[in-house]
Amino acid sequence: MSTVSSGGKGGKVRIRGLIGRIFSPNSEKDDENKNSSDQPRKTSDIEISTPYNTVHRVHVGYDGKKFSGLPQSWMEILLRDISEADQKKNPTAVVTALKFYARKLKEQQSDKFMTPTSVYNQSYEDDIDVQLSGQVTEHFRQLGCKDSVLAHSGSSSAGSSVSGASTVVDAHPADPINLSRRTMVPSPAPQGIPRSGSSNSAIPMIDRDTLVMDDTAMTSTSSSATSSAIFPPPPPIYPRNAKREPPPPPQRIKNSTATNGHVPAPAVPTLVTPEDEDPKLMEQESKREDPDATILAPPSNESSPATPKQPQSRIPPQVPPKPKHLKSTSSFASSGSAPFSATNSLGNSLSNGSIASNTSSDAEPHSLSNKENSTLNRVADAATNTSGGRKDANGQKAQQAGHSQGTNHLLQPEAVRVRQQTEKDRKLTDAEVLDELRRIVNQGNPLTKYEVKKQVGVGASGTVFVANKTGSSEVVAVKRMAFKSQPKKEMLLTEIKVMQQFKHPNLVNYIESFLVDTDDLWVVMDYLDGGNLTDVVVKTELDEGQIAAVLNECLKALNFLHNHSIVHRDIKSDNVLLGMNGEVKLTDMGFCAQIQPGSKRDTVVGTPYWMAPEILHKKKYNYKVDIWSLGIMALEMIDGEPPYLHETPLKAIYLIAQNGKPEIKKRDELSPDFVDFLDRCLVVNPDERADSDELLRHPFICRAKPLSSLVPYVKAVCELKAKEGK
Numbered sequence: 001m002s003t004v005s006s007g008g009k010g011g012k013v014r015i016r017g018l019i020g021r022i023f024s025p026n027s028e029k030d031d032e033n034k035n036s037s038d039q040p041r042k043t044s045d046i047e048i049s050t051p052y053n054t055v056h057r058v059h060v061g062y063d064g065k066k067f068s069g070l071p072q073s074w075m076e077i078l079l080r081d082i083s084e085a086d087q088k089k090n091p092t093a094v095v096t097a098l099k100f101y102a103r104k105l106k107e108q109q110s111d112k113f114m115t116p117t118s119v120y121n122q123s124y125e126d127d128i129d130v131q132l133s134g135q136v137t138e139h140f141r142q143l144g145c146k147d148s149v150l151a152h153s154g155s156s157s158a159g160s161s162v163s164g165a166s167t168v169v170d171a172h173p174a175d176p177i178n179l180s181r182r183t184m185v186p187s188p189a190p191q192g193i194p195r196s197g198s199s200n201s202a203i204p205m206i207d208r209d210t211l212v213m214d215d216t217a218m219t220s221t222s223s224s225a226t227s228s229a230i231f232p233p234p235p236p237i238y239p240r241n242a243k244r245e246p247p248p249p250p251q252r253i254k255n256s257t258a259t260n261g262h263v264p265a266p267a268v269p270t271l272v273t274p275e276d277e278d279p280k281l282m283e284q285e286s287k288r289e290d291p292d293a294t295i296l297a298p299p300s301n302e303s304s305p306a307t308p309k310q311p312q313s314r315i316p317p318q319v320p321p322k323p324k325h326l327k328s329t330s331s332f333a334s335s336g337s338a339p340f341s342a343t344n345s346l347g348n349s350l351s352n353g354s355i356a357s358n359t360s361s362d363a364e365p366h367s368l369s370n371k372e373n374s375t376l377n378r379v380a381d382a383a384t385n386t387s388g389g390r391k392d393a394n395g396q397k398a399q400q401a402g403h404s405q406g407t408n409h410l411l412q413p414e415a416v417r418v419r420q421q422t423e424k425d426r427k428l429t430d431a432e433v434l435d436e437l438r439r440i441v442n443q444g445n446p447l448t449k450y451e452v453k454k455q456v457g458v459g460a461s462g463t464v465f466v467a468n469k470t471g472s473s474e475v476v477a478v479k480r481m482a483f484k485s486q487p488k489k490e491m492l493l494t495e496i497k498v499m500q501q502f503k504h505p506n507l508v509n510y511i512e513s514f515l516v517d518t519d520d521l522w523v524v525m526d527y528l529d530g531g532n533l534t535d536v537v538v539k540t541e542l543d544e545g546q547i548a549a550v551l552n553e554c555l556k557a558l559n560f561l562h563n564h565s566i567v568h569r570d571i572k573s574d575n576v577l578l579g580m581n582g583e584v585k586l587t588d589m590g591f592c593a594q595i596q597p598g599s600k601r602d603t604v605v606g607t608p609y610w611m612a613p614e615i616l617h618k619k620k621y622n623y624k625v626d627i628w629s630l631g632i633m634a635l636e637m638i639d640g641e642p643p644y645l646h647e648t649p650l651k652a653i654y655l656i657a658q659n660g661k662p663e664i665k666k667r668d669e670l671s672p673d674f675v676d677f678l679d680r681c682l683v684v685n686p687d688e689r690a691d692s693d694e695l696l697r698h699p700f701i702c703r704a705k706p707l708s709s710l711v712p713y714v715k716a717v718c719e720l721k722a723k724e725g726k
């Protein structure tokens with residue numbers, strides 16, 4: 001690949017590709033460290049930098065029976081998780097899943113091997129690239145695959161025009177990959193903050209995308225209200241049966257979780273295809289329109305492997321033990337937009353999955369109301385690693401091109417693509433984030449203002465406590481985070497800014513924030529004493545009126561955010577907090593992004609099980625992704641879990657890619673209104689998907705019960721957690 005980025009205002013010209021590949025990770029790291037220095041970048045000089053990207057590429061072939069070119073360990077995982085029959089059914093979906101897998105692995109490695117200064121930059125400038133060979137698209141054609149699948153897999157000429165010269169540039173078989181639902185990553189909690197449950201000093205933090213957490217990391221119960229509540233006569237609460245245990249996770253790289261230092265991450269193979277390396281093809285791709293209107297055509301449902309039905313018990317009021325996936329803690333910002341291929345390379349589902357840039361450009365204008373707002377877009381995407389939609393020096397969308405031309409080609413100027421990096425795209429340095437943070441937090445010592453009482457939960461970025469305002473009975477929640485060791489510092493900025501600026505009764509209300517000794521970041525917010533919705537949906541069965549009530553509140557929040565051009569991007573039950581009086585509020589604004597009306601983004605953000613297909617396929621997307629996730633959350637309220645939760649992550653991603661719209665397992669038991677509501681949310685094509693205005697008027701939402709109907713459920717779950725000592 002011969003791609004070069006040019007820092008417009010803020011950057012250097014960068015040559016990526018083979019040059020980068022021949023350098024060692026250490027060289028790369030050195031370069032990263034330079035880049036992450038706090039020095040402002042020069043704006044004038046164009047220079048050829050040292051390579052910053054070591055790319056490990058594996059050319060993947062598919063002969064109609066099996067994939068080839070994958071490292072052995074990947075092959076084993078693939079065979080274990082996705083049967084050959086399933087692979088044959090939809091190799092494109094396999095590749096989509098592998099791309100996610102690779103990206104996720106890379107992220108995990110980045111987190112594990114982070115250093116206080118370099119982690120963020122490093123993690124997002126590495127290439128992860130899984131692509132399907134033209135042989136596969138050709139194979140599709142021979143099989144007479146659906147047009148929609150071919151449309152996704154790339155141009156019709158892709159297969160035939162590409163030679164099978166699949167040369168392994170550098171296949172570095174990874175250790176068996178673990179994207180398990182019990183992944184541990186080091187905790188960045190501030191020193192001195194009490195931690196729960198872990199035998200070593202690091203709190204086990206579970207990837208939020210995996211949704212199964214170790215009990216030791218589980219959110220503890222919060223509520224003083226739970227213990228003191230005078231319990232009303234028990235309503236008919238329908239507890240759910242304990243769920244089947246998920247399949248055992250693959251073996252993790254054993255010695256990695258404890259690492260928090262400077263060990264270089266093992267290389268992750270990058271899968272590429274001949275198409276990527278054929279300039280003609282790339283040119284064709286570059287001319288292709290952004291196919292936003294077509295997302296993923298849902299393939300035939302006959303192949304949809306239904307998740308085994310979970311028998312539902314309706315024996316009140318016994319509530320089963322909390323399943324392992326009850327709460328997870330860290331949202332997955334799988335970053336991995338394709339540099340130079342945002343529009344799509346080889347179709348959307350097969351676009352280049354590289355994580356290569358610190359830039360964020362969806363060609364969106366910034367027209368925010370004030371200076372603070374104007375940074376939000378950049379902050380959000382930089383925090384989640386965007387790339388894509390980038391333009392070359394001539395303002396044209398640059399495409400990944402010619403990366404098999406060999407080193408000689410790469411060194412020739414005409415083979416070099418120049419990436420423009422605008423000021424808005426530029427990732428903030430740690431020092432800049434710190435400066436900005438200092439500007440927006442309150443002055444003073446929070447310890448004199450608040451008395452921290454007890455821990456109510458642990459998240460990926462820090463620990464949440466309940467606290468009293470000194471000298472008053474006012475109760476607040478305080479989220480404390482160790483700023484310096486945060487891998488995604490800019491996300492904290494985003495979260496605080498969104499909370500500061502966008503106030504709504506259905507959003508968790510921000511009160512103030514403090515930065516103590518440059519490392520102990522406090523965010524003070526309203527305390528929601530009823531825990532999160534996950535606990536309720538896992539342990540009880542809400543009826544349709546109650547589900548409508550929850551959805552109504554969430555829709556009000558989404559409608560507010562969307563009307564302010566804010567996309568939440570991580571809607572799921574974990575991020576819905578409940579009050580003992582039936583309040584329902586959205587939280588976790590770290591993934592929010594500002595999207596101007598009519599424009600779209602392509603950052604891969606969110607939690608896979610809830611993730612809209614257009615994100616999964618790395619298409620441009622807009623606020624409609626929240627509506628899809630809301631539909632998945634509605635399924636959670638019906639089934640107690642999102643679709644595919646019991647599948648291995650690789651299989652789950654494959655199934656989402658393969659099936660598009662998930663099966664509504666209890667369709668026959670639901671009212672027509674509810675089914676229609678779900679059908680309006682879970683539309684694969686976002687242009688046809690409902691928006692929050694439509695859904696707020698939907699007959700199902702009009703049947704919402706009063707919020708007070710939720711209270712007994714919330715209290716019952718809190719009681720149960722109190723009994724369990726959580």
Ligand SMILES: Nc1ncnc2c1ncn2[C@@H]1O[C@H](COP(=O)(O)OP(=O)(O)OP(=O)(O)O)[C@@H](O)[C@H]1O
Nearest residue numbers: 219329457458459460461462464477526527528532
């Ligand atoms: N305002 C609040 N009131 C009550 N409980 C809260 C509040 N905010 C968070 N919690 C609880 O604290 C726990 C951790 O919250 P946090 O937001 O840190 O988690 P997370 O979203 O998983 O992680 P992160 O935002 O760091 O990625 C969650 O279980 C959540 O339910």
